[in-house]
Amino acid sequence: MSTDDLCPCGSGKAYDDCCGPLLATEELASTAEQLMRSRYTAYFYGNREHLWRTWHPRTRPAEVTVDPSTTWTALRILDVRDGGPDDDTGVVEFVASYDGGELRERSRFAKRGGRWFYLDEES
Numbered sequence: 732m733s734t735d736d737l738c739p740c741g742s743g744k745a746y747d748d749c750c751g752p753l754l755a756t757e758e759l760a761s762t763a764e765q766l767m768r769s770r771y772t773a774y775f776y777g778n779r780e781h782l783w784r785t786w787h788p789r790t791r792p793a794e795v796t797v798d799p800s801t802t803w804t805a806l807r808i809l810d811v812r813d814g815g816p817d818d819d820t821g822v823v824e825f826v827a828s829y830d831g832g833e834l835r836e837r838s839r840f841a842k843r844g845g846r847w848f849y850l851d852e853e854s
């Protein structure tokens with residue numbers, strides 16, 4: 732993969748300036764939206780390790796499964812509530828498109844030990 736390739740999360744930035752360093756564990760997400768984007772990119776690449784380590788220990792499954800037959804095509808962020816560098820919780824609403832459908836969710840994120848984690852879907 733070239734370092735100039737655009738990030739799959741749709742930010743318009745190069746992968747290496749966006750989700751790349753997060754998936755490579757070189758950097759931590761500073762906002763909930765950043766973490767959300769990196770998790771979409773992890774689904775895009777089938778990176779189960781990143782999904783697991785960014786999933787809150789309270790809610791994460793013993794093993795993260797990724798359906799290899801799903802081709803993710805786009806991510807759109809619809810709404811962001813809190814989740815900034817100085818917040819402890821945040822909500823990100825998004826639509827993730829894949830071959831044949833789309834997934835819409837309001838996800839809750841929480842900070843623990845200075846790191847952002849995906850918690851669950853807001854009910």
Ligand SMILES: [Zn+2]
Pocket residue numbers: 738739740741742749750751768769772
């Ligand atoms: Zn990205």
